[in-house]
Amino acid sequence: MSAGTAALDRPAVPRPRLGMRDRFGGLVEVGFRLHAGLVYVFLFLPILIVVVFSFNGTNRNVTEWQGLSLKWYERALSDGSVQSALKNSLLIAAINAVLATAFGTMAALGMQRVRHRVRMLFDALTYVSVIVPEIVIALATLILFSLFRDLANPVLASFQSGADRPFQIGLGYWSIIAAHVLFNTSLVLLLVRARLSGMDRTLVEASYDLFATPWRTFRQITFPQLLPAIVAGFLLSFTFSFDDYVITSFVSGPGSGTLPLYIFGQTRQGVTPLTNAIAAMMLVVTLTILLAGQFFIARQGRRAGTSGTSPIGLPTA
Amino acid sequence: MLPASFWYLFLLVVPLALVVVYSFGERGTLGGYSPAFTLDNYGRVFDRPGPFLTSLYMAIAGTALCILVAFPLAYFIATRAGSRKGLLIVLLVIPFWTSFLIRTIAWLTILGPRGVSGYLSDLTGQDIRLLGTPLSILIGIVYNYLPLMVFPLYVTLERLDRTLLEASKDLGAGRWATFRQVTLPIIWPGLITGSILVFIPLMGEYVIPAILGLGRVFLIGNVLQLDFLSSRDWPAGSAKAVVLIAIMLVTVTFYLWATNRGRRTRDVSVL
Amino acid sequence: MDEALRQYQIAIARANISRRRFMTGAALAAGSAALAACAGSNPASSAPAASQASASPSEEPSATPTAVPSYKLESDLFLFNWSDYFSPDNKKTFTQQYHLANFQEDTYPSNEDMLAKLQAGGRGQYDIAVPTAEFSTTLAKLGYLQKLDKSRLPNLKNVNQRFLTLPFDPTDDYIVPKDWGTTGIIYRGSVKEPVKSWKDFWTLATGKYSGKTLVVNSPGDVFVAPLAMHGFDVNTDKKDELDIARTELLKLRPHLQSIDSDNYPDTLRSGDAVLALAWNGTAYLMQLEDKYKDTGYTIPTEGTIQWVDTWVLLAQAPHPNIAYTFLNWIQDPQIQVIESNYAGYASANDAAKPLMDPKFVNNPAVYVPDDELALLSVATDQSGNKQRADIWAEFLAAS
Numbered sequence: 006m007s008a009g010t011a012a013l014d015r016p017a018v019p020r021p022r023l024g025m026r027d028r029f030g031g032l033v034e035v036g037f038r039l040h041a042g043l044v045y046v047f048l049f050l051p052i053l054i055v056v057v058f059s060f061n062g063t064n065r066n067v068t069e070w071q072g073l074s075l076k077w078y079e080r081a082l083s084d085g086s087v088q089s090a091l092k093n094s095l096l097i098a099a100i101n102a103v104l105a106t107a108f109g110t111m112a113a114l115g116m117q118r119v120r121h122r123v124r125m126l127f128d129a130l131t132y133v134s135v136i137v138p139e140i141v142i143a144l145a146t147l148i149l150f151s152l153f154r155d156l157a158n159p160v161l162a163s164f165q166s167g168a169d170r171p172f173q174i175g176l177g178y179w180s181i182i183a184a185h186v187l188f189n190t191s192l193v194l195l196l197v198r199a200r201l202s203g204m205d206r207t208l209v210e211a212s213y214d215l216f217a218t219p220w221r222t223f224r225q226i227t228f229p230q231l232l233p234a235i236v237a238g239f240l241l242s243f244t245f246s247f248d249d250y251v252i253t254s255f256v257s258g259p260g261s262g263t264l265p266l267y268i269f270g271q272t273r274q275g276v277t278p279l280t281n282a283i284a285a286m287m288l289v290v291t292l293t294i295l296l297a298g299q300f301f302i303a304r305q306g307r308r309a310g311t312s313g314t315s316p317i318g319l320p321t322a
Numbered sequence: 323m324l325p326a327s328f329w330y331l332f333l334l335v336v337p338l339a340l341v342v343v344y345s346f347g348e349r350g351t352l353g354g355y356s357p358a359f360t361l362d363n364y365g366r367v368f369d370r371p372g373p374f375l376t377s378l379y380m381a382i383a384g385t386a387l388c389i390l391v392a393f394p395l396a397y398f399i400a401t402r403a404g405s406r407k408g409l410l411i412v413l414l415v416i417p418f419w420t421s422f423l424i425r426t427i428a429w430l431t432i433l434g435p436r437g438v439s440g441y442l443s444d445l446t447g448q449d450i451r452l453l454g455t456p457l458s459i460l461i462g463i464v465y466n467y468l469p470l471m472v473f474p475l476y477v478t479l480e481r482l483d484r485t486l487l488e489a490s491k492d493l494g495a496g497r498w499a500t501f502r503q504v505t506l507p508i509i510w511p512g513l514i515t516g517s518i519l520v521f522i523p524l525m526g527e528y529v530i531p532a533i534l535g536l537g538r539v540f541l542i543g544n545v546l547q548l549d550f551l552s553s554r555d556w557p558a559g560s561a562k563a564v565v566l567i568a569i570m571l572v573t574v575t576f577y578l579w580a581t582n583r584g585r586r587t588r589d590v591s592v593l
Numbered sequence: 594m595d596e597a598l599r600q601y602q603i604a605i606a607r608a609n610i611s612r613r614r615f616m617t618g619a620a621l622a623a624g625s626a627a628l629a630a631c632a633g634s635n636p637a638s639s640a641p642a643a644s645q646a647s648a649s650p651s652e653e654p655s656a657t658p659t660a661v662p663s664y665k666l667e668s669d670l671f672l673f674n675w676s677d678y679f680s681p682d683n684k685k686t687f688t689q690q691y692h693l694a695n696f697q698e699d700t701y702p703s704n705e706d707m708l709a710k711l712q713a714g715g716r717g718q719y720d721i722a723v724p725t726a727e728f729s730t731t732l733a734k735l736g737y738l739q740k741l742d743k744s745r746l747p748n749l750k751n752v753n754q755r756f757l758t759l760p761f762d763p764t765d766d767y768i769v770p771k772d773w774g775t776t777g778i779i780y781r782g783s784v785k786e787p788v789k790s791w792k793d794f795w796t797l798a799t800g801k802y803s804g805k806t807l808v809v810n811s812p813g814d815v816f817v818a819p820l821a822m823h824g825f826d827v828n829t830d831k832k833d834e835l836d837i838a839r840t841e842l843l844k845l846r847p848h849l850q851s852i853d854s855d856n857y858p859d860t861l862r863s864g865d866a867v868l869a870l871a872w873n874g875t876a877y878l879m880q881l882e883d884k885y886k887d888t889g890y891t892i893p894t895e896g897t898i899q900w901v902d903t904w905v906l907l908a909q910a911p912h913p914n915i916a917y918t919f920l921n922w923i924q925d926p927q928i929q930v931i932e933s934n935y936a937g938y939a940s941a942n943d944a945a946k947p948l949m950d951p952k953f954v955n956n957p958a959v960y961v962p963d964d965e966l967a968l969l970s971v972a973t974d975q976s977g978n979k980q981r982a983d984i985w986a987e988f989l990a991a992s
Contacts, residue, residue: 051428112326138526145337151714270676270700284420536851540990551705
């Protein structure tokens with residue numbers, strides 16, 4: 006029997022193979038599912054504790070259970086400083102995420118066109134920004150900002166002679182956003198580059214061969230391919246900014262305090278369930294939005310006859 | 323390219339230049355910086371190698387553990403989750419929109435005498451304490467650094483074309499060979515990025531070990547905190563920071579060079 | 594918890610009686626002054642400016658209003674404080690009484706963070722900060738504080754003399770005392786052995802309660818124990834004395850359950866630790882809870898330090914006039930009672946003491962009995978001492 010006959014024995018259409026269909030195939034599949042499930046349980050277990058303890062009727066200490074109570078929710082909804090902290094956190098994180106994602110993506114794309122030397126320098130700077138310990142960059146940045154203030158304010162004052170309360174630059178939103186954007190830009194840059202390096206260049210070449218403009222190519226070929234990295238970068242940037250403590254504590258000004266500042270400040274006197282209540286409420290809001298989004302898109306997909314896309318626009322499978 | 327350059331220049335290069343200048347100075351009589359030029363601070367950097375080594379072990383262990391936990395998860399989401407991909411990804415970060423502190427304190431409750439430790443102690447009759455051990459610290463680390471590893475892995479895994487895998491199978495490759503020659507090269511950038519994003523901050527991490535390690539672990543981050551906040555000896559802290567940054571930069575560069583040696587990327591710009 | 598609530602309610606009730614009286618008086622005064630001031634106020638400023646003389650901070654209705662020059666009160670006040678360290682009721686009262694548009698309170702978790710922020714450039718942002726005693730000296734030496742004009746602070750006469758002549762500020766140029774306490778030994782009711790001295794603490798910690806003892810993560814407090822134990826000055830910088838302290842600390846280290854300033858109240862409650870070198874406030878709060886009311890607190894016989902938290906006026910304060918008003922207002926006895934009950938610490942204000950619950954005043958975990966006052970020293974800023982820094986790092990790193 007020659008190889009030729011053996012080849013004819015094969016079916017004309019290749020059998021579709023999903024997953025590893027050898028002896029361990031099924032087991033591996035189950036393994037993956039189990040692992041993923043366990044990880045999510047692991048991730049949300051403390052969250053569950055956080056939510057449960059938000060109903061803790063204790064006066065002070067978060068970890069000792071003293072009966073059910075909604076008082077911390079009341080306090081969360083009425084306490085002005087908590088609300089302002091939350092508002093600041095959301096605002097700063099959102100602006101920072103937008104800026105960092107934009108800058109990081111542009112930088113990742115731009116880096117391909119520059120000379121090797123420049124690229125290496127930029128690379129080094131990117132890694133350095135991740136390497137620098139937070140406390141060091143926080144302190145140094147604050148010093149820089151205050152030097153800037155000390156130089157700029159007298160100049161500003163001279164333009165405003167006669168005003169009762171002259172406009173002065175102080176620390177505030179801008180200083181926090183500026184500092185956050187730094188490390189988040191690097192984050193996005195690294196993520197997009199990771200995605201970029203594995204990208205199929207032939208599609209781009211084909212696009213150019215077909216006389217598409219660079220912008221068109223970007224919009225229709227590159228951008229959709231990069232989208233997961235961009236979205237991931239956006240999410241992570243938002244998260245890091247929202248949750249950051251060290252840098253924010255140094256460069257914030259009066260009134261621009263964020264939620265982590267508020268919470269960490271409480272450690273000396275004992276963290277109260279107030280923060281649990283806030284966290285629980287935020288969770289409810291985000292989960293609701295997420296599930297609602299998922300539901301609507303799935304419904305839309307069903308109506309259109311496709312299996313739908315995920316809420317962040319990723320093509321399925 | 324331009325905005326990022328501007329940012330880097332002003333908010334990274336200049337502050338770092340400041341740090342370098344400080345590292346040659348002296349502590350002011352009341353703390354802070356006093357202009358001087360001395361190499362004393364650098365001389366004292368390695369007076370105590372302990373914290374550096376502890377940080378190193380923690381960072382390596384933490385990174386390895388993160389890879390182990392993150393990879394199957396990223397693979398699952400990228401290839402098996404179908405329409406739920408986005409949902410799962412976002413679900414991954416939602417726990418991080420609660421405060422870092424209350425998450426970690428929640429772990430204190432879970433692992434502490436009112437949680438697992440207490441339960442195990444009652445069960446076995448012995449005084450079992452999970453807090454203050456390397457285990458509790460590693461749990462805290464994996465918990466807080468997981469997305470940093472999952473996301474880079476995910477964005478590269480998502481590119482993995484199923485047909486390539488099938489083709490590999492059809493050509494008779496075993497599972498391991500397929501992994502090594504098809505999957506790994508594609509996800510390599512993600513693996514590298516993830517490792518760097520986890521390892522480097524882990525070297526400077528000290529809050530999680532302080533809480534879950536009950537303050538009994540002493541790391542570089544602690545040293546820097548003591549220098550900058552407690553003794554307010556900015557030059558000393560700056561010198562240590564400079565040395566730390568230099569060491570890590572060299573390590574990262576070497577790592578990247580060694581692992582990218584065989585690879586050549588096509589020079590076509592995607593813009 | 595109920596005990597604290599009850600005390601709080603008593604204090605509020607007492608405060609309300611006289612508060613209502615002065616509130617109406619002050620409101621009338623402020624109202625008429627505002628009308629008068631409106632005519633002459635700068636049209637550019639957006640908030641109504643109340644003249645200082647009419648909104649006189651002297652709260653006791655019988656006191657004669659001090660003749661002070663008329664200062665224009667700003668409408669904002671920026672306070673840089675520890676978290677939960679200023680009664681929200683008092684904040685509301687002050688805001689309403691002085692028509693503040695914004696009483697901004699930002700928080701910091703430790704003196705070091707506050708100082709680092711100020712030293713690295715946070716100056717000119719806040720009006721008032723709340724450093725612990727030894728830090729106020731450093732702040733003063735660095736030039737970050739304004740010397741206080743005592744003529745604007747008549748209520749200082751209510752403050753116990755002891756706090757106005759503290760070693761770190763003997764002429765009281767910079768501080769308005771807030772509250773005070775001590776560093777000592779906290780022990781659970783289950784500890785039946787005598788815990789009267791640092792020596793006892795060491796013996797028990799390295800012996801029976803090994804693995805169940807903790808110390809706070811604060812070198813300024815922890816160093817006190819071995820130094821006092823050997824009869825040395827707690828602020829010493831003599832090399833051999835510090836060496837002895839080092840030996841003692843390293844002897845203690847392997848037996849410690851944790852070195853932690855933040856979660857230790859919880860650790861004490863759960864029983865993971867039953868002995869602690871810590872601050873009195875925690876002991877007091879535990880005593881308020883039924884389950885832990887047998888918690889003991891000792892001021893060791895060899896001596897210890899008292900800590901004093903202080904209000905200070907920052908240099909380059911953007912709103913100095915209203916800040917002065919506040920600093921004076923806060924030492925009104927009734928206001929102090931509310932403060933004391935809110936924070937759970939002893940007030941420095943003598944005129945407030947008779948207005949407080951006797952159980953609170955006589956609790957050694959709050960007010961130190963007079964006969965033990967001699968045991969208390971005041972710590973000075975040791976951040977520049979390299980030997981101490983090295984010992985502390987070694988202590989933390991050891992296992």
